Each structure stands twice: as structure tokens, then as C-alpha cells.
Amino acid sequence: MHHVPDVIAEEFAPHAVRIATRRYQKLVLSTEGEETFYLVRKGIFLVRATLPDARQQILNILYPDDIARTLAMPALDGTAITAASDTGEVWRVRGSAAKASAEANAALAHAISTHFTEQAARLALHNAVLAGLNGDERVAALFLELTLRVGRPTPAGIAFDMPLSRTDIADHLALNADTVSRIVSRMRTKGLISMVGRNRIICRDVEALAAECPLAAALSQMHAGKTRKRHGAETETEPALTPASRS
Amino acid sequence: MHHVPDVIAEEFAPHAVRIATRRYQKLVLSTEGEETFYLVRKGIFLVRATLPDARQQILNILYPDDIARTLAMPALDGTAITAASDTGEVWRVRGSAAKASAEANAALAHAISTHFTEQAARLALHNAVLAGLNGDERVAALFLELTLRVGRPTPAGIAFDMPLSRTDIADHLALNADTVSRIVSRMRTKGLISMVGRNRIICRDVEALAAECPLAAALSQMHAGKTRKRHGAETETEPALTPASRS
DNA sequence: CGAAGACGTTGATTGAGATCAACAAACGGC
DNA sequence: GCCGTTTGTTGATCTCAATCAACGTCTTCG
Numbered sequence: 001m002h003h004v005p006d007v008i009a010e011e012f013a014p015h016a017v018r019i020a021t022r023r024y025q026k027l028v029l030s031t032e033g034e035e036t037f038y039l040v041r042k043g044i045f046l047v048r049a050t051l052p053d054a055r056q057q058i059l060n061i062l063y064p065d066d067i068a069r070t071l072a073m074p075a076l077d078g079t080a081i082t083a084a085s086d087t088g089e090v091w092r093v094r095g096s097a098a099k100a101s102a103e104a105n106a107a108l109a110h111a112i113s114t115h116f117t118e119q120a121a122r123l124a125l126h127n128a129v130l131a132g133l134n135g136d137e138r139v140a141a142l143f144l145e146l147t148l149r150v151g152r153p154t155p156a157g158i159a160f161d162m163p164l165s166r167t168d169i170a171d172h173l174a175l176n177a178d179t180v181s182r183i184v185s186r187m188r189t190k191g192l193i194s195m196v197g198r199n200r201i202i203c204r205d206v207e208a209l210a211a212e213c214p215l216a217a218a219l220s221q222m223h224a225g226k227t228r229k230r231h232g233a234e235t236e237t238e239p240a241l242t243p244a245s246r247s
Numbered sequence: 248m249h250h251v252p253d254v255i256a257e258e259f260a261p262h263a264v265r266i267a268t269r270r271y272q273k274l275v276l277s278t279e280g281e282e283t284f285y286l287v288r289k290g291i292f293l294v295r296a297t298l299p300d301a302r303q304q305i306l307n308i309l310y311p312d313d314i315a316r317t318l319a320m321p322a323l324d325g326t327a328i329t330a331a332s333d334t335g336e337v338w339r340v341r342g343s344a345a346k347a348s349a350e351a352n353a354a355l356a357h358a359i360s361t362h363f364t365e366q367a368a369r370l371a372l373h374n375a376v377l378a379g380l381n382g383d384e385r386v387a388a389l390f391l392e393l394t395l396r397v398g399r400p401t402p403a404g405i406a407f408d409m410p411l412s413r414t415d416i417a418d419h420l421a422l423n424a425d426t427v428s429r430i431v432s433r434m435r436t437k438g439l440i441s442m443v444g445r446n447r448i449i450c451r452d453v454e455a456l457a458a459e460c461p462l463a464a465a466l467s468q469m470h471a472g473k474t475r476k477r478h479g480a481e482t483e484t485e486p487a488l489t490p491a492s493r494s
Numbered sequence: 495c496g497a498a499g500a501c502g503t504t505g506a507t508t509g510a511g512a513t514c515a516a517c518a519a520a521c522g523g524c
Numbered sequence: 525g526c527c528g529t530t531t532g533t534t535g536a537t538c539t540c541a542a543t544c545a546a547c548g549t550c551t552t553c554g
Contacts (some may be wrong), residue, residue: 128323131421256520498552507544517534
């Protein structure tokens with residue numbers, strides 16, 4: 001079985017610098033000189049930008065198989081990518097190498113193009129989330145997205161580790177950290193979600209969560225079924241190192 | 248002199264259905280079956296989507312040389328492209344033809360990839376505009392974008408025909424049409440812009456407009472110098488038909 | 495262990511923009 | 525030219541989320 005994105009990994013492999021990341025680690029995007037490509041292999045990464053008035057923004061969330069490149073970022077100060085998972089991996093490829101590979105291999109060029117187009121669709125959908133939904137609906141949208149993308153079934157429901165702090169959520173959804181806290185509390189009392197510790201969220205009923213968000217259908221189409229098992233299958237669940245392992 | 252986007256037009260030409268558009272004309276995006284590509288040749292086009300609660304949104308503004316494809320649109324109902332200029336032209340290319348051309352011509356594939364990446368950067372920047380700016384700043388951002396993109400120098404300042412109605416502006420900037428009207432009036436009394444008729448806007452001082460918008464620098468980088476002279480050069484300045492010719 | 499700092503929660507108040515409503519201006523068709 | 529429809533403007537009021545402030549909780553490191 002050969003997934004399309006694997007073409008990208010296979011062709012980039014000989015040119016890639018593999019970077020193992022830990023949470024909060026920052027990846028530099030060369031704004032001058034040669035363009036930088038990053039291919040996300042494992043974990044979740046956040047595209048951050050800083051507005052001139054020092055406000056932070058999270059423009060995008062990157063999942064495994066996603067591609068980040070300098071040209072795709074607006075020319076904002078402090079544009080950077082940070083790791084949001086405790087353990088992540090990205091491959092860095094020089095722009096010239098990526099270009100040469102794509103020119104030599106039409107299937108690769110097509111795979112990159114297709115995947116990147118989907119990422120653009122996600123950006124457009126996020127525009128719709130920001131422009132059309134209120135605070136509660138936006139948070140529901142984000143939680144639904146994460147449930148679909150990185151959620152793992154447990155007896156109590158679908159669980160995932162929240163890769164964004166309250167402030168990060170606020171910066172992504174154009175809300176205030178205080179407001180996010182209030183909304184999450186409200187969702188908890190409504191029984192839509194429950195929490196284990198500070199960062200693990202369990203969604204008992206995905207349908208109920210989807211019902212809170214008018215864009216649930218589009219989000220499902222965009223994010224459902226994207227978690228794919230890799231070679232090592234369950235290796236991502238190694239118990240060491242993660243602070244959750246002591247309880 | 249050979250601009251990069253010309254590669255796209257040249258290679259698409261044999262496969263393209265040329266469509267001359269008039270304002271408000273709708274271009275269908277096949278949501279099922281084969282993907283559709285549109286290459287904007289002339290005029291401005293708006294990507295519209297309808298939320299489940301019947302609210303309209305304008306996700307994106309397309310300028311000449313921009314590419315629209317089904318896969319890049321989120322799966323929202325009523326996703327469509329409408330012409331915003333009185334006279335426009337797009338080329339429609341079937342997905343299979345576009346794919347075959349790109350596979351046969353690496354330069355074409357690269358040109359599409361580069362241009363589409365820039366469009367994605369614009370989407371990300373629009374996210375930043377929605378998330379980080381207040382109403383006045385958002386409107387200033389849009390007006391600055393249009394001034395840079397489609398503005399033509401006149402003795403009184405840089406003039407452009409507003410391709411979006413008040414409602415369209417509101418749907419694009421996540422504001423209310425009433426609020427947009429108020430903000431535009433405010434800008435007029437502040438002397439930032441002046442208006443001829445209903446649709447023609449003159450920006451007397453681009454610097455002053457830029458000073459109203461914290462993201463002006465990024466917008467300039469993204470939109471300045473993109474108006475390129477085509478074969479017919481100044482033919483677009485035909486004086487007839489525009490209501491401004493009476494004063 | 496205990497202090498310092500980061501992060502999260504909750505309450506009281508404020509403000510930007512939405513909503514509702516009435517009116518004015520432009521346009522298109524006949 | 526005239527009338528009906530659409531589009532834009534302006535005022536009064538309301539609401540959702542921002543802001544300010546205080547406090548609780550988790551984490552890190554000497």
C-alpha cells in the first residue's frame with residue numbers, strides 16, 4: 001500500500017536534514033537567501049507571526065505530512081514555526097533541492113501540489129471560521145479539528161493532548177485567553193468535553209461537539225481520516241520522556 | 248521580456264475555454280467529478296462561500312494571473328467564484344489537462360507551484376488581518392491592497408474602482424455592512440480617501456492610508472508591483488461606460 | 495522542600511461592533 | 525422622464541467578548 005504523500009518523503013529523504021524537536025522548539029524560516037522547505041513527519045507544529053504591535057498570532061496548525069515553505073508565509077515579523085508536541089520530527093530541505101527533485105520527478109511535483117492545495121483549503125476554511133463564527137463555535141471548531149486529526153479512541157471517548165496553551169488557542173481563534181478559558185469551562189459543564197490533567201481532553205460525543213459548530217461538515221471533510229499509521233505503527237506512544245508518564 | 252506567469256498562460260492556452268465575464272457572473276466549481284481550474288486573465292473575481300446559517304462570506308479576492316481550483320476550496324455549500332469587474336476574462340481548464348501539462352513541462356509545474364504558494368501566503372495574511380486588526384484597520388488594509396493592486400495614478404491621487412459592494416466588503420472583513428459604511432465615512436472625513444460616484448475611490452496619500460493599518464508593510468510586499476502591463480497595455484483605460492466620466 | 499514564575503480561572507466593568515429601523519441615493523426598466 | 529428595486533447612510537440600542545484585576549494551581553529549580 002502506497003500513500004501519495006509517501007512519494008514526497010521518499011524523494012525528499014536524500015536531501016533532508018532530519019530534525020527531532022521538543023516542545024516549544026523554534027524552526028527558523030530563512031527570510032532571505034534560499035528558501036527553506038520543512039516537511040512535518042511527526043507531531044504538531046504552529047506557524048506563528050508577530051504583529052507590529054507585538055500581538056502574537058497563530059496562522060496555521062501543521063500536522064504530519066504537511067509542508068511549510070518560506071514563500072507561503074506572509075512577510076510578517078517574527079514569522080516562525082514552533083513545535084507543539086513533546087516529541088516531533090521535521091525534515092528540512094533546501095529550496096533548490098526541493099525544486100530540482102520536483103523538476104526531475106513529475107509524480108513528486110504533483111504530490112506536493114496536491115497536498116499544498118489542501119493546506120490552502122484549510123487556510124480558507126480557517127478564514128471562514130474566524131469570519132463567520134462566534135467564540136463558542138470557534139473553540140468547538142478547533143476541538144473538533146483536533147479530535148478528528150489527532151484523537152485516539154479510549155473507553156471514555158476520543159482523547160487528545162491539547163498542543164496549544166490557552167493563549168495559543170486565543171491567538172489562533174482571534175479571541176482572548178480569558179474568554180477561551182470561560183468557553184472551555186462552559187463546554188465542560190455542558191458535558192461536551194472532559195479533561196484529564198491540564199492538557200488532555202476527552203471528547204465523549206463527537207456528534208454533540210459537531211452540533212456546536214456550523215462548519216462541522218466542512219471540518220470533517222477536511223480532517224477526518226487523515227491520521228495514517230506509519231511504518232512503526234504505534235511507536236508514537238512511547239511512554240518515556242513525556243511528563244504525562246508520571247501520575 | 249518573459250514573465251514567469253506567462254508560462255502558465257502559454258501552456259494552458261491550447262486546453263483552455265476562454266470565458267468573457269460581466270459583473271456578478273458566476274463561475275461554477277465542479278464539486279464532484281473532475282476538478283476545474285480557472286486562470287484569471289483580466290478583472291477581479293471573488294471566492295464566495297455560504298455558511299449553513301445562510302451567511303455569505305468572501306474568502307478570497309482573485310486578481311489577474313491568479314489560479315482557482317476546486318481542491319483549494321473548503322467543502323462549504325455555495326462555494327462559487329463571481330466576477331467583480333464589469334469586464335473580465337478567465338480561462339477554464341479541465342483538471343486532467345492541467346495535470347498532464349504540468350507533468351510534461353517542469354517549468355509550468357514550477358510556475359504554478361510558485362504562484363499558488365503566493366496565493367496561500369495571501370490567505371495567511373488575510374487570516375492575520377481578520378484576527379489581529381479592528382474594523383478601521385481592516386478596511387484600511389483592503390483599500391491599501393486595492394490601491395496597490397489595481398490603482399491607477401491620477402492627478403488627484405491613486406484611483407480604483409471598488410469591485411466589492413458594502414455588503415461584499417463586510418463579508419470579506421468579518422464586519423457588518425452598516426459598520427463598513429460608518430468606517431468608510433470616517434475615512435472620508437479624515438481625508439484619507441475621496442469618492443467619485445458610488446464606486447470609484449481615490450486615495451490621495453498612500454502613506455497616510457498605510458499608517459492606518461498595522462499590516463501595511465506586509466500588504467505592500469505582497470501586492471505592490473503586481474500590476475503588469477499586458478499586450479494591449481493601456482487599453483484598459485477606455486473612458487466610456489464608467490459613470491465617473493460625468494462630473 | 496519552598497519560593498518564584500508561568501499558566502489558568504473567575505468576577506466586574508467597558509467598549510467595539512451588531513442589530514434594528516428609518517431614510518436617502520443610485521440604478522434599471524419601461 | 526418616472527417609478528420600483530436595490531444599495532448605501534445614519535441614528536439608537538443592545539450584546540458579546542475585551543479588558544482589568546484578583547486569585548488559584550501547576551511547574552521548575554535552587
